[in-house]
Amino acid sequence: MLSQRSEPLTRIQRARRSEILEAALEIFSQNGYRGASINKIAEAAQMSTPRLLYHFSDKEELYSELLSATLQLWLEPLEQIEETGDPVDEICIYIQRKLEMSRDHPRESRLFAGEVLVGIKRADTALFEPLRAVFDSKIALLEDWAAQGRITAQDPHHLLYSIWATTQHYADFEAQIEMLSPQKMAKLFEGAEAHLVPMYRKLLTPT
Amino acid sequence: MLSQRSEPLTRIQRARRSEILEAALEIFSQNGYRGASINKIAEAAQMSTPRLLYHFSDKEELYSELLSATLQLWLEPLEQIEETGDPVDEICIYIQRKLEMSRDHPRESRLFAGEVLVGIKRADTALFEPLRAVFDSKIALLEDWAAQGRITAQDPHHLLYSIWATTQHYADFEAQIEMLSPQKMAKLFEGAEAHLVPMYRKLLTPT
């Protein structure tokens, strides 16, 4: 089986894999892990199930790969918070980036949320190590900034959680938001930014 | 089949049903709709599958009943926002109540989030009608308050979404939070309140 080899993938193999991952993302995010069948994924990827399983040895591997890529994606904006920038600006830029993530990658957001929701049972905990590391370092950075009086005193954990919650909400709870708000999602993301950025700016700007 | 009758339930029936619902909440919230089997639910409720199906005609009914009860629970704090109270206080009390909900009913929160996450496909849309109605009326109330200058001008939709997001996050993303924060959940909920209430108070209090 291909997925057990350690040789580098050919260009064609990489192309196939990304086609499959795209289909899997669609199906997994719409149905959850158990609700998604590899048949449906194979169908969405326009190939036979055995051919799919040639590229990914099982359903788990497919799922893990997606989850891992998503975590990577999630991490980037966090990593980009610069120690050297203006603290309030840096955080606001982070919020904007997270909102863009939600807008541009809602399926990834929902996939990730679904995994957390059921208790992160399927994902290898090792997957979360990079997140942990970056998270801890940014926590330290926020504490520094607060200690230096460059942002108001906030518990950095809860600050980050509330940023995550408010930005990811628009992707994860899209179905509910569409029920309650008449606007299109594109408009809503604009509104979200107009609401959230000033809110956090007000919260964080020292007097 | 018992579940097809419209007669009132006997005491013993209510007892069995609530045993089953308790088990179902546990299993559904841990595995999602598709990941949960009525076998597992029956096992958790310490009864045979057909015995369970004597009380609930199928998996759907069990799920709908839980979802409906959850929505009811979710609605209450929102309904209790009083037109006659102090606006900022009312909203802060609402935040506290939502946080208590997350703390005391995390499984319900996750069940609901799971349904929204995959697009509210399973729930009868009629179920959401009461939510819609209360939501709309509170939106109007928030607009009034803002128009009267009793709270700062905020888009009421986004205000509510951000409150929901931040409060429910502690239940829905518990698995992640436990990974990243060393504290116990009880402590975290206290911290969350200490963070969120001042944040919204600052945001909303007119100068």
Next chain:
Amino acid sequence: MLSQRSEPLTRIQRARRSEILEAALEIFSQNGYRGASINKIAEAAQMSTPRLLYHFSDKEELYSELLSATLQLWLEPLEQIEETGDPVDEICIYIQRKLEMSRDHPRESRLFAGEVLVGIKRADTALFEPLRAVFDSKIALLEDWAAQGRITAQDPHHLLYSIWATTQHYADFEAQIEMLSPQKMAKLFEGAEAHLVPMYRKLLTPT
């Protein structure tokens, strides 16, 4: 259990039994033995399943009883073929009676046909003994009549089979006939008589 006692039934018990049998006839004839559930029968008889099973110890007994009553009904017209009457008239009267049976008891006809169709596996063969006896005696009678030149020479077995086939067809294949003929069943039975009686009269009348 009541059905194992040998004591005579009370009036109330007989009433219950015939209510049940009526419901069972309806359900069995519409769904076949396996397609009919005693739940559905109990529901049609407006009683609980255990109450039904108090009167009939199991599904088989219910079915056998119906089948036995049907055979009884079927036999009567055959028995009434009189040695002393005019042979052609007697046979024509028999045809008319069989047609009336089909018209007035189509469900019984279909129940019986259904049993024969799947090979008379469920019915006790003893049930068919009376039929056998009467059949044989009438075969002998028909042979006599033919030998005496009072009807044309016909194989008596095939004569009876063709009479049975043509008369029962209107009950057993009602669904098909309603598809193909625009007339109401009542009208069709009149037409059937107008067709069949002259046909057999022509066939049997000696020149």
Next chain:
Amino acid sequence: MLSQRSEPLTRIQRARRSEILEAALEIFSQNGYRGASINKIAEAAQMSTPRLLYHFSDKEELYSELLSATLQLWLEPLEQIEETGDPVDEICIYIQRKLEMSRDHPRESRLFAGEVLVGIKRADTALFEPLRAVFDSKIALLEDWAAQGRITAQDPHHLLYSIWATTQHYADFEAQIEMLSPQKMAKLFEGAEAHLVPMYRKLLTPT
């Protein structure tokens, strides 16, 4: 699933399908739709149930396919009644062909009878359209012949019904016939022909 494709079947697929259909015909005709389980059919076809379901997506499809093939078979002799032939001969040939059908395909006959018996609930009504069309055209033909005095005046509907009834009876009521007549079925079919053909010839031949 194989059965969802529209591509032409391979040789091996056709072989498997006909093995399964043969087993299904056996089991369905012996037990009716509800009495037949796909387990029993799979067993009769010497394969596992999922393997069977790989070739036919569900029980219904299997049944429909058999019913459709049977209707096809049933139609052929009717279609072959030739406008140009001698009317009485044509009808007698039709009777002979129908009898051959009953003799050579008794299980198909019983399958079909079983479906009609419970009210043609399972079969798609579209299935019966071809029958309707041919039936109507032959009705018209019989009326023509009668109007031209080439056969005696008969109600064509009832004429066809009585032919169907008498010929199919030997297949559909085989179990009863074997109880009442000592002869083998092969012999009985000969006797049936010797009885029915002259009967209809006498009925139809104009004087």
Next chain:
DNA sequence: TATGAATGAGTTTTCATTCAT
């Protein structure tokens, strides 16, 4: 590489029947 074919385990549900009250 790729696919048709097959499998075993599991899932939801139905049903005849029993039992305690």
Next chain:
DNA sequence: CATGAATGAAAACTCATTCAT
């Protein structure tokens, strides 16, 4: 008499996965 409650067996199907070609 009557019923609510429960059960065991089986039915219809699904699905991740494997295998031969």
